Amino acid sequence: MTTAPSDAGSWPSNLMVDGLAVSKQATPESFDEVSEILRGANARGDAVIPFGGGTQLGLGNIPSAGDIALNLSKLDQVVIYEPDDLTISVQAGCRIDDLNGLLAEHGQMLPFEVARPQDATIGGAYATGISGPRRFGHGSMRDLVIGITAVSPSGEIARAGGMVVKNVSGYDMMRLHYGALGSMGVILQLNFKVLPKPPAQRTVVVRFGELSDAIEAALGVRESQLSPTAIVVLDEGGARAAGVDVAPWTLLLRAEGPEDAAAQQTARLREATRVGALGSDVLGDAATDALWRGANTLLSAAPEESGIGIRLGMPASQASEIAEQLLATTGGGSATRRLSLDFGNGLLFAQVGVDTEPIDELRTLWERVRTLGSHATLLTAPPDVKRDIDVFGAEPAGFGLMRALKQQFDPSGTLNRGRFIGRL
Amino acid sequence: MAQPAVVAQLEAALGRDSVLSNPSELTVYEYDGSDEALAGSHRPDVVVLPQTAQQVQQVVKIARAMGMPVTARGGGTGLAGGAIAVQGGILVALTKMDRILEINTRDRYALVEPGLINLDLSQTTSRDGYFFAPDPSSQRACTIGGNVANNSGGPHCLKYGVTVNHILGLEVVLPDGELLWVGGPSPDVPGVDLTGILVGSEGTLGIVTKAMVRLTRSPEATDVLLAAFPSIEAASSAVSAIIAAGVLPTALEMMDALTITAVESAYHAGYPRDAAAVLLIEIDGLLEVVAENTRLISVICEQQEATEVRVASTQEERDLLWLGRKAALGAMGRLAPNYYLQDTVVPRTKLPVTLQRVEEISKDYKLPVANVFHAGDGNLHPLILFDRHKPGDIERVLHAGTEMIHWCIEVGGAVSGEHGIGLEKKDFLPLVFTTEDLAAMAGLKLSFDPLQLFNPEKVFPSGFSCGEVSALRQQALAARLGIDFV
Numbered sequence: 001m002t003t004a005p006s007d008a009g010s011w012p013s014n015l016m017v018d019g020l021a022v023s024k025q026a027t028p029e030s031f032d033e034v035s036e037i038l039r040g041a042n043a044r045g046d047a048v049i050p051f052g053g054g055t056q057l058g059l060g061n062i063p064s065a066g067d068i069a070l071n072l073s074k075l076d077q078v079v080i081y082e083p084d085d086l087t088i089s090v091q092a093g094c095r096i097d098d099l100n101g102l103l104a105e106h107g108q109m110l111p112f113e114v115a116r117p118q119d120a121t122i123g124g125a126y127a128t129g130i131s132g133p134r135r136f137g138h139g140s141m142r143d144l145v146i147g148i149t150a151v152s153p154s155g156e157i158a159r160a161g162g163m164v165v166k167n168v169s170g171y172d173m174m175r176l177h178y179g180a181l182g183s184m185g186v187i188l189q190l191n192f193k194v195l196p197k198p199p200a201q202r203t204v205v206v207r208f209g210e211l212s213d214a215i216e217a218a219l220g221v222r223e224s225q226l227s228p229t230a231i232v233v234l235d236e237g238g239a240r241a242a243g244v245d246v247a248p249w250t251l252l253l254r255a256e257g258p259e260d261a262a263a264q265q266t267a268r269l270r271e272a273t274r275v276g277a278l279g280s281d282v283l284g285d286a287a288t289d290a291l292w293r294g295a296n297t298l299l300s301a302a303p304e305e306s307g308i309g310i311r312l313g314m315p316a317s318q319a320s321e322i323a324e325q326l327l328a329t330t331g332g333g334s335a336t337r338r339l340s341l342d343f344g345n346g347l348l349f350a351q352v353g354v355d356t357e358p359i360d361e362l363r364t365l366w367e368r369v370r371t372l373g374s375h376a377t378l379l380t381a382p383p384d385v386k387r388d389i390d391v392f393g394a395e396p397a398g399f400g401l402m403r404a405l406k407q408q409f410d411p412s413g414t415l416n417r418g419r420f421i422g423r424l
Numbered sequence: 425m426a427q428p429a430v431v432a433q434l435e436a437a438l439g440r441d442s443v444l445s446n447p448s449e450l451t452v453y454e455y456d457g458s459d460e461a462l463a464g465s466h467r468p469d470v471v472v473l474p475q476t477a478q479q480v481q482q483v484v485k486i487a488r489a490m491g492m493p494v495t496a497r498g499g500g501t502g503l504a505g506g507a508i509a510v511q512g513g514i515l516v517a518l519t520k521m522d523r524i525l526e527i528n529t530r531d532r533y534a535l536v537e538p539g540l541i542n543l544d545l546s547q548t549t550s551r552d553g554y555f556f557a558p559d560p561s562s563q564r565a566c567t568i569g570g571n572v573a574n575n576s577g578g579p580h581c582l583k584y585g586v587t588v589n590h591i592l593g594l595e596v597v598l599p600d601g602e603l604l605w606v607g608g609p610s611p612d613v614p615g616v617d618l619t620g621i622l623v624g625s626e627g628t629l630g631i632v633t634k635a636m637v638r639l640t641r642s643p644e645a646t647d648v649l650l651a652a653f654p655s656i657e658a659a660s661s662a663v664s665a666i667i668a669a670g671v672l673p674t675a676l677e678m679m680d681a682l683t684i685t686a687v688e689s690a691y692h693a694g695y696p697r698d699a700a701a702v703l704l705i706e707i708d709g710l711l712e713v714v715a716e717n718t719r720l721i722s723v724i725c726e727q728q729e730a731t732e733v734r735v736a737s738t739q740e741e742r743d744l745l746w747l748g749r750k751a752a753l754g755a756m757g758r759l760a761p762n763y764y765l766q767d768t769v770v771p772r773t774k775l776p777v778t779l780q781r782v783e784e785i786s787k788d789y790k791l792p793v794a795n796v797f798h799a800g801d802g803n804l805h806p807l808i809l810f811d812r813h814k815p816g817d818i819e820r821v822l823h824a825g826t827e828m829i830h831w832c833i834e835v836g837g838a839v840s841g842e843h844g845i846g847l848e849k850k851d852f853l854p855l856v857f858t859t860e861d862l863a864a865m866a867g868l869k870l871s872f873d874p875l876q877l878f879n880p881e882k883v884f885p886s887g888f889s890c891g892e893v894s895a896l897r898q899q900a901l902a903a904r905l906g907i908d909f910v
């Protein structure tokens with residue numbers, strides 16, 4: 001028998017998930033402890049809600065039960081880091097900023113963007129599958145993952161992939177857990193290929209009066225042979241979040257590479273986006289980091305009391321049409337609206353707050369926008385808005401398969417009961 | 425031989441011309457690109473050549489009703505026996521479904537049928553300045569469906585990533601006969617990442633009938649460097665040094681002396697015949713970046729004792745250098761009647777010791793080994809040269825290959841980097857994965873294909889039964905935790 005599970009231990013605080021108080025909390029310090037906690041819960045029929053930094057707990061349908069909050073933040077070790085191989089293996093509870101701090105010592109990075117990288121854990125980010133605009137240039141977690149260790153609700157620990165950058169040995173179990181909200185297993189460890197940190201970076205900030213001009217410029221850059229690593233258009237609220245001078249519309253272009261190349265690309269990007277622009281600035285290295293940290297707060301899926309966060313997917317060429325429709329729909333709430341159009345990847349992030357009669361208006365808003373693009377996720381909303389709706393939008397093609405997978409990997413519905421798509 | 429009733433049903437669904445059941449017609453479908461003496465061969469009962477997704481769906485429904493196994497096949501270039509119908513049954517050859525249905529450069533995707541030849545896609549889209557990044561060396565003959573099934577790589581995957589990074593959505597026929605679209609033009613479709621799960625599943629979970637693939641913008645500048653080295657060690661140290669320096673080339677390929685000899689006698693690609701190894705390095709991107717990185721990489725190669733660093737400046741020169749690389753496997757016939765190709769992959773810092781070990785194994789077994797591989801990824805392709813008709817050769821080849829795999833796994837590597845597990849590598853999987861690991865994988869298989877009719881006996885080791893996994897995993901868990909289950 002290994003060490004006694006801490007699931008009988010202390011329960012410091014109640015975790016709240018969509019208004020549901022989870023009375024017990026377990027904070028395991030080893031994989032075997034996680035395994036035992038889960039096995040026990042699974043046998044008893046308890047519902048377990050795993051969490052890391054707790055920064056994205058707003059994502060998901062309202063849980064149908066929550067008996068144990070499984071806190072993974074103590075599993076935060078870097079297990080293997082081989083800078084010369086450009087690979088790393090980290091436990092799920094490792095915080096994204098901490099990880100990048102370590103990598104930076106070796107001139108490397110993992111270009112993952114989340115709303116609160118100082119608190120968010122790698123496992124939580126992987127399970128929620130929300131990615132920022134920089135994936136256009138560097139890829140997302142889905143692209144850079146090379147291995148996984150996950151534990152099933154009945155306690156079996158299974159690995160897949162490995163520590164090499166290219167690998168087709170066996171099924172890619174990493175895929176099952178990406179964006180699955182921890183409903184198919186608890187992620188314990190992830191392996192990634194890391195990237196060399198570009199020696200220099202700049203951001204070109206171009207201000208526009210008209211959305212159509214900003215979008216034309218963004219699409220023009222996307223089609224050119226220039227290679228910005230992120231292409232984003234922000235509304236006024238978005239610009240405020242990013243901490244740049246507020247204009248009706250702001251185009252952000254990130255340029256990364258060797259010092260001279262970044263400088264020259266910056267000049268070319270400015271030249272390419274002149275038409276219709278009110279003016280432009282170039283931000284240097286440190287300012288670039290700060291700007292994107294601010295802009296990425298729009299990716300937030302943190303629990304919300306007074307507004308909603310939405311992610312829409314669409315082909316980039318349809319972004320302008322969809323943005324116009326969204327604006328028409330959210331017109332009244334524009335004072336509290338924050339919008340980010342990720343042109344590189346074909347995603348739109350919107351945060352909307354409403355002051356009067358909030359609940360009904362927010363529900364109506366979601367109903368109106370959720371069919372605009374090719375997919376929609378209500379990233380966060382007050383529990384009253386979420387009631388009776390599926391925050392993952394319409395039932396997707398292949399839902400039957402997803403149900404079969406849930407049945408196979410979590411037959412008792414122990415993990416995140418009711419929270420995933422279709423209330424799986 | 426297929427039962428006449430099955431053939432009749434298939435002919436009714438697809439038309440006579442699209443159903444092959446004469447033994448003589450079936451012969452070419454017994455093998456794939458793997459060496460039959462090593463991977464084996466098997467004759468399917470019947471081969472169908474559907475022209476639409478609906479026909480594939482009908483075939484699967486007929487197979488299901490008859491309890492017959494179904495194996496998908498694209499170009500048949502697979503090197504792990506993946507497309508061999510080991511249990512007979514119906515072989516679905518997708519080669520007639522080879523159309524490009526849509527090219528959308530604004531949104532950077534193409535919608536294609538699975539039987540489309542990989543190179544045909546990039547040749548078509550290059551007119552508009554776009555390409556499909558996965559470029560297996562077999563790209564003149566392999567299909568997009570096969571690329572998806574094997575999650576194939578290729579020289580340019582060092583920078584651009586492998587097939588899974590370039591598949592946006594798929595239309596598939598599932599083992600229960602359902603026709604399904606997964607994924608789409610923008611990423612992170614809510615729900616389980618079924619697209620990601622299907623890519624690399626080697627035809628065991630679904631048959632791809634359409635693929636929405638990402639198109640990549642052609643770079644404005646490209647340099648190709650040829651660096652010659654006096655020893656394999658020097659060349660592999662140069663690879664490690666380039667990776668560690670943080671300048672990631674687009675492609676970083678190595679060829680040893682034996683390969684150079686074969687390629688030069690067949691194609692006159694201009695590789696220096698006296699070199700012990702050459703690196704073929706491609707750098708692309710913005711003009712300024714390419715110039716800077718070409719300079720940096722040349723310096724690193726020179727520091728690692730390169731005797732010559734040549735930069736191909738014209739398209740013709742670049743094409744010629746690449747031709748030698750892409751046709752290297754085909755040139756091996758100049759050296760020996762047969763070759764056995766391993767596809768192991770190691771952490772990149774382990775390349776120098778691994779290549780030494782490969783050389784030792786070659787000496788121990790008295791079998792020449794040619795190396796031509798994706799060095800930047802750490803993905804080796806030792807080609808063990810032999811003559812199938814020489815008594816004892818096959819046994820020695822198998823032993824030598826097994827030793828190489830063992831070594832690579834010992835230094836932290838994997839069984840296959842890009843060719844897949846199929847039939848030929850499946851018994852090596854337990855070297856890297858435990859019963860619990862394999863049981864979780866079996867969970868995927870059972871969720872998609874509970875009757876296990878799609879591409880049977882592939883990927884999972886012999887004797888491992890997907891059906892009995894729950895018992896196996898309980899045993900494994902009990903052993904690990906030292907507990908008994910009641």
Ligand SMILES: Cc1cc2nc3c(=O)[nH]c(=O)nc-3n(C[C@H](O)[C@H](O)[C@H](O)COP(=O)(O)OP(=O)(O)OC[C@H]3O[C@@H](n4cnc5c(N)ncnc54)[C@H](O)[C@@H]3O)c2cc1C
Nearest residue numbers: 498499500501502506561567569570573576577627632842
């Ligand atoms: C000379 C040579 C060089 C090669 N170089 C490379 C290389 O650089 N990189 C690399 O990764 N590979 C390489 N390969 C291996 C091989 O070409 C690839 O694996 C290729 O993707 C297989 O495609 P195919 O169409 O020939 O598939 P096949 O061999 O016909 O089938 C391969 C697998 O895919 C399945 N399959 C085929 N079509 C479908 C479909 N529509 N739906 C579902 N499953 C399907 C089959 O069942 C089988 O399991 C090389 C092979 C040769 C002979």
